[in-house]
Amino acid sequence: MTQTSPQLPDGFRELALGDDRLRDVLELDAWAFANTQSVDDLLTLPSPLPTDRSWALSPDGQSLAAMHASYPFAASPVPGGRVDVSGLTWVGVHPQWRRRGLLRTMIASHFAHSLARNEPVSLLFAAEPGIYGRFGYGLAARSTTLTLPRRAALRPVATDGLDVRIETVHPDRHADLVAELHASIDRPGWVTRPSEASRRTRVINSPLFAEGRETQRILIAERAGVPVGYAMFRRKPHWTDTGSPAYEVHVLESVTPDAAVAHLIWSRLLDLDLTTKVVTGMLAVDDPLLSLLVDLRTANPIWSDQLWLRLLDVPTALTARQYQAPLDVVIELTDADLPANAGRWHLQAAPFAQVRVQRTDREPQLRLDVRELGAAYLGQTSLCELAGAGLVEDLTGTALLTTSAAFGWPIAPVASWVF
Numbered sequence: 001m002t003q004t005s006p007q008l009p010d011g012f013r014e015l016a017l018g019d020d021r022l023r024d025v026l027e028l029d030a031w032a033f034a035n036t037q038s039v040d041d042l043l044t045l046p047s048p049l050p051t052d053r054s055w056a057l058s059p060d061g062q063s064l065a066a067m068h069a070s071y072p073f074a075a076s077p078v079p080g081g082r083v084d085v086s087g088l089t090w091v092g093v094h095p096q097w098r099r100r101g102l103l104r105t106m107i108a109s110h111f112a113h114s115l116a117r118n119e120p121v122s123l124l125f126a127a128e129p130g131i132y133g134r135f136g137y138g139l140a141a142r143s144t145t146l147t148l149p150r151r152a153a154l155r156p157v158a159t160d161g162l163d164v165r166i167e168t169v170h171p172d173r174h175a176d177l178v179a180e181l182h183a184s185i186d187r188p189g190w191v192t193r194p195s196e197a198s199r200r201t202r203v204i205n206s207p208l209f210a211e212g213r214e215t216q217r218i219l220i221a222e223r224a225g226v227p228v229g230y231a232m233f234r235r236k237p238h239w240t241d242t243g244s245p246a247y248e249v250h251v252l253e254s255v256t257p258d259a260a261v262a263h264l265i266w267s268r269l270l271d272l273d274l275t276t277k278v279v280t281g282m283l284a285v286d287d288p289l290l291s292l293l294v295d296l297r298t299a300n301p302i303w304s305d306q307l308w309l310r311l312l313d314v315p316t317a318l319t320a321r322q323y324q325a326p327l328d329v330v331i332e333l334t335d336a337d338l339p340a341n342a343g344r345w346h347l348q349a350a351p352f353a354q355v356r357v358q359r360t361d362r363e364p365q366l367r368l369d370v371r372e373l374g375a376a377y378l379g380q381t382s383l384c385e386l387a388g389a390g391l392v393e394d395l396t397g398t399a400l401l402t403t404s405a406a407f408g409w410p411i412a413p414v415a416s417w418v419f
Ligand SMILES: CC(C)(COP(=O)(O)OP(=O)(O)OC[C@H]1O[C@@H](n2cnc3c(N)ncnc32)[C@H](O)[C@@H]1OP(=O)(O)O)[C@@H](O)C(=O)NCCC(=O)NCCS
Pocket: 032, 033, 091, 092, 093, 094, 097, 098, 099, 100, 101, 102, 103, 104, 105, 125, 126, 127, 128, 130, 131, 134
């Protein structure tokens, strides 16, 4: 599937961004997001910017008015399979140049570059949820954050044979450990850091990002001396007017591959002296912690939109995942920005097995936009749910329930870090 180059606004040129433009990139990013760190300080840190996949729009061939980049999330987990994902990132437009179509141009460029690299799916985190739906991105993963009281009770799990180390995060000691354990998780949407620089960035432990909290710590669970899980965190000191300690534990990322590891790590985080609460990072809505908690209500769960997903090459993407119930349906798809996806497709699959996606001229049973299909792709957002909002049309009255069941997945999607 090919895509023509985007139309550039009058006078603008697209520039490939190399390492030599890093200062300009950080300055533009500071304009876009009102960052408080100084560019000089940021330049001392490793840069995760994928410079072979970073583009700017320039009004004069030199200065940067807007930029976008994409991470190469190769073979990323989707329901029952793996797919190459283009992770849209570093999107920003200088306030002077907003609302004249630069983002729209960059999205067209992102689609064209991703398709040229045979990446059939794009994922992103949206700074504001109202931005990306118009480009065919659907809300494919919702995550939870919890604010737990200290010593929140957990249901019992045997943790024999596990030990804990608590250390200060250091790139030389922890970059590989974190990268390996992080990459071992097989959960839809769980994209992992694609480059050495992005792996180091995660454990760089810079005071620039402390925001009034202590240095970054890591709690490592080990079985027979082998690391099997971790949580990175920072404590935020606070003493009340009456002189009592009321510190918060901010969990930056947790990797807990089995019940015993989850129990051990959360028990330790929930009982650090001087603290009164633990605030988790983004958790899947089926994270083990939610089932371990005796009283979920005291954990104040809040869910939020997380991963937005765009199907760039529909047949390739649909064949890359599996389905949990028999699938045999003709869908009629609309796609304003990538018309090669539009039209009628016949989807056939046996549960957890081979998938066939073909063009057809048979009568459609479901009608929907690529945004809705993208929302359903990771198995969490259900087609029934979308139909309830009038976003999926069941043309025969029989296909919605079975197709919705097939697209669901028993493991909820999530990404553990904002990219
Ligand atoms: C969000 C941002 C990238 C938009 O760039 P832009 O060049 O002004 O966008 P465009 O002019 O191409 O607008 C395209 C469409 O998106 C809409 N849009 C733009 N920003 C929007 C926002 N924050 N919320 C909702 N809609 C928005 C526009 O109204 C336009 O709508 P249309 O399709 O009806 O015409 C830019 O405002 C920005 O840099 N914001 C701060 C940083 C940020 O949020 N970056 C995105 C990180 S995920």
